[in-house]
Amino acid sequence: MNNFSILSKTINGIVIFLPKGYVNDLGAENLEHACEEFLSKEMKKVVINFSEIQYINSIGASIFTGIVQKIAEHNGMLCFTNMKKVHSDVFEMLGITRHVKVFKEEKDAVNFLKESN
Amino acid sequence: MAEKRNITRLIFSISSLVDLGQEVTSAKSFNERMKTALYVVTGMFSVPKAALLVYNSNQQRLKLLTHKGLKDTTWGNIHVKAKHIKSFSKNEPYSLSKIKTNFLYNPNTEALEKFHTKTFIPLFAKDEFVGAICLGKRLSRPSYLRSEKNVLKVVANQIAITLHNSSLFRRLTNKVNENKKLYENMRHIYNDTIKAFAAAIDAKDVYTKNHSFRVAKYAVAIAGELGWKEKDVEAIYVAGLLHDIGKITIDRGVINKGEDLSVSELSEIKRHPQISYDILSKINFPWKDLVHFVKHHHERIDGRGYPDSLQGEELSDGVKILAIADAFDAMTTDRPYRKKLSLTEALHEVKKCLGTQFDRRISNVFFRVLQKEIKGETKEAQILPHLDKGFNPTVITSLLETITAELSA
Ligand SMILES: [Fe+2]
Numbered sequence: 001m002n003n004f005s006i007l008s009k010t011i012n013g014i015v016i017f018l019p020k021g022y023v024n025d026l027g028a029e030n031l032e033h034a035c036e037e038f039l040s041k042e043m044k045k046v047v048i049n050f051s052e053i054q055y056i057n058s059i060g061a062s063i064f065t066g067i068v069q070k071i072a073e074h075n076g077m078l079c080f081t082n083m084k085k086v087h088s089d090v091f092e093m094l095g096i097t098r099h100v101k102v103f104k105e106e107k108d109a110v111n112f113l114k115e116s117n
Numbered sequence: 118m119a120e121k122r123n124i125t126r127l128i129f130s131i132s133s134l135v136d137l138g139q140e141v142t143s144a145k146s147f148n149e150r151m152k153t154a155l156y157v158v159t160g161m162f163s164v165p166k167a168a169l170l171v172y173n174s175n176q177q178r179l180k181l182l183t184h185k186g187l188k189d190t191t192w193g194n195i196h197v198k199a200k201h202i203k204s205f206s207k208n209e210p211y212s213l214s215k216i217k218t219n220f221l222y223n224p225n226t227e228a229l230e231k232f233h234t235k236t237f238i239p240l241f242a243k244d245e246f247v248g249a250i251c252l253g254k255r256l257s258r259p260s261y262l263r264s265e266k267n268v269l270k271v272v273a274n275q276i277a278i279t280l281h282n283s284s285l286f287r288r289l290t291n292k293v294n295e296n297k298k299l300y301e302n303m304r305h306i307y308n309d310t311i312k313a314f315a316a317a318i319d320a321k322d323v324y325t326k327n328h329s330f331r332v333a334k335y336a337v338a339i340a341g342e343l344g345w346k347e348k349d350v351e352a353i354y355v356a357g358l359l360h361d362i363g364k365i366t367i368d369r370g371v372i373n374k375g376e377d378l379s380v381s382e383l384s385e386i387k388r389h390p391q392i393s394y395d396i397l398s399k400i401n402f403p404w405k406d407l408v409h410f411v412k413h414h415h416e417r418i419d420g421r422g423y424p425d426s427l428q429g430e431e432l433s434d435g436v437k438i439l440a441i442a443d444a445f446d447a448m449t450t451d452r453p454y455r456k457k458l459s460l461t462e463a464l465h466e467v468k469k470c471l472g473t474q475f476d477r478r479i480s481n482v483f484f485r486v487l488q489k490e491i492k493g494e495t496k497e498a499q500i501l502p503h504l505d506k507g508f509n510p511t512v513i514t515s516l517l518e519t520i521t522a523e524l525s526a
Contacts, residue, residue, distance in 0.1 A: 024136070026153055058133035059140075059153060062160030065256055066186050069165030086399075089125045094163040095257025 004028050014045045014113045016106065020052040023060030032066045044076030045113040049106045051082035061094055068099045077101070077116065079109035124365065124396065130268050132400040133161045137272060141279040151283075152183040154276050158250065159185045161272070162265065166233040166253030170195060171280060172246050179249050182280075186253070187232065195225045195249070207241035208273040210252075210266055236261070238273045242281030250276070328446055331503045333357025335442035338499035339479065342486045343434065352404035353435055360411045360439060363392030375453025390415050391424045406435055414439040419473045437476040441467070441483055444474065449504060460508040461516060468520055481524040488517045 004027045007018040015038045019031055035046060048067075056064075071078045079101045083091075091097045103109040140153045155169045166186040170179035179195040201220050213235050216222050221237070222229065229237070233253035240248040250273060261269060336357040340350045364372055367389060371382045378386070394412035402408075413427060413436040420428030422440075432440075448463040458466060464484075471477050490498040491510050 026149065026156065057136050058129070058158075058160030059136065059156045060160065061163065062156040062185065065159060065163045065165045068256060069186060090129055093125045093129065093257075094160075095255065096163055099256060 004030075006031055006034060008034060010043070011110055012114055013043060014047060014110055015043050016047045016049060016110070018049045018052055022055045023053055023063065024055055024057040025059055028060055028063050032063050032070070035067050036070060039070060039074045039076060044071070044074050045116075046071060046076060047079045047081060047106060047109045047113065049081050050084065050087055051106075053084075053087065056087055056090065061090065061096070064091070064096055065094070068096055072099060077113060079103055079113065081106045081109045126264075127362075127365070128396060128399050130161065133157055134268075134271065134275075135401055135403070137275060141275060147283050148183060150279065151276075152185075154279065155183055155185055155250070158269075158272055158276070159252070162252070162261070162269070163256040164252045164254070165256065168232040168234075168251045169248065169276070170251070171248040172197065172240075174199065174246075182248070184232075189231055195221070195228050197221065197246070202239075202246045205239040205241070205246070207244075208238060208270050208277060210261060210269050210273075211237045211239075212260065213237070235259070238269065240273055240277035240280060242277040245281060247277050247280045328450065329358050329361060331446045332360065332439070332442045334499045334503065335445060335483075336438050338486045338490075338495075339438045339442065339483050340435075341499075342482050342489075343438075343479075348404070349406070349435075352407045353410060353438060355402070355404065356407045356410040356414075356435070356439060357442060359397060359407075360393060360414045360443065361389060362396055362411075363389035363394070366392050373453055387415075387423050406433070409433065410435040410439050414443055416440065417474045418476050421473075432476065434479065437479040441475050441480055444470075445483070446503075457505075460504055460513060464513070464516055464520065471524075477524055481521055484517050484521050484524070488514065488521065491517075 004019065004021040004023065004025075006020070009016050009018075015035075017031060017034065019028070022028075023031075031048075038044075038046065046067075068078060078099070080091075080097070081103045082105065083102065088097065088102065091100075101109065101112065103112065137154060137157045140157065141150055145153070151169055155167060159165070159167045164185075166184075168184040168187060169182045171182045172179050177196060177198055179197060181190055181194075184190060198220075204219070213229075216229070216234070216237050229251065232251040234251040235254050236252040238250040238252070239246065240250065333354045334357070336353045337350055340353045345353070367385055371378070371385055374382065390412050394408055397411055398408045410433075413422075413425065413432065416422035416425065416427045416432050416436060417440070418429060418432065418437075420426050427436075445463060445467065448458045448466055449460065451457045467475060467480060467483075471480055486495070487500055489495045490501040491514055
């Protein structure tokens, strides 16, 4: 379906994703592929900004699970920002947030990653 | 806190199952549907690596059909001899430690490891072994809670049926299967899941064990008598099962107190239809009216109900049905503050509340169904089996005749 799209940018070697819309079918796997692409270029600091994400179902959760796993395998760092409460509740229940740094705002995550090696 | 997490889990599980139901019946290609189904499972239980395998009975092998997160997929086979199949429990999740002690592990150590298997689920559609799911390590806790295992079983069952239904599976097994309506089975599974959640609601309230089931049954009987379409009857059935789901957020002590409720406790209890609505409206059910029925099941014709004090024709037929089904079951079962009413007493009570609490037309339909059931004129009785057997059919029949004659006049 076409109700999902991703914007990405890089700041000081930090990759920032701004996915938009519904993370509820295999279309959202593009986000996982995009992460893999940056990881293969040794860009291992990743921020995902959730502000434009509307709905995440279990298929979406599966894709985030994959992203968490891949970044961990590459010894990278993953931050989630601007999460709605419904999303953070689900991710907490699923144990996903345990493997991720959660920040309120995108800039907080960027600052954190800038200072870490 | 734990309560809140349970609700999150509940909503997430029900909506995942709804999504799975929609995905496996969608028009997408078979491979895409199966991949999506596997993603639903891995998302529900936060498993980054998993494989879905299909059984080839000629070669006595499980072959990789689709996977999530595996790098090396060349190890596509797990050998399962025909004689071993019967030792599996159907659609039951096996932990790795259990697998290590049975026939499966030794000949397949390498393949199981390549699939990162921590949990192995043999898939059965009816009695036929159709495939398996290998689940890797979870991001959350390593093992599965009992409730998670139950949900996992339901999901496995659904995937097994889809797999069995596929032409691919038929080709592999060289079987020209009679085209049985396995889709019907899937509906049952879906219903079973919702029933499991309904049981969780009823478990909270000691006096209303199975209340949700009975309300659902009674509502279906009335809707059927009204000539509702099958899909709408399904909606009222599920609404019946889940109408009190909001009670899971209310303190158990308050629910089971019954009498002498303080003003604040009473208003706490009165919040439950709205909470039910809030919970269920987050789920993308295939039935539009379901949440509306649930929200208003305590409304009354005279406008003295809650939460919105709707009155008269502002109440839809579905709401009126659920209201009488709910109240009638409350009357005919023991409550903390009083013993249950006899059937005669309950019918008099409904009659007394016609036009104030209950709608006359819908109540008339309810009386008519009951009459038919007592006379054995229905295909399957939905109300009668749940009532005390002690009543005198002749007395009840004549009472019902009097009431319905009055109402029809
Ligand atoms: Fe209720």
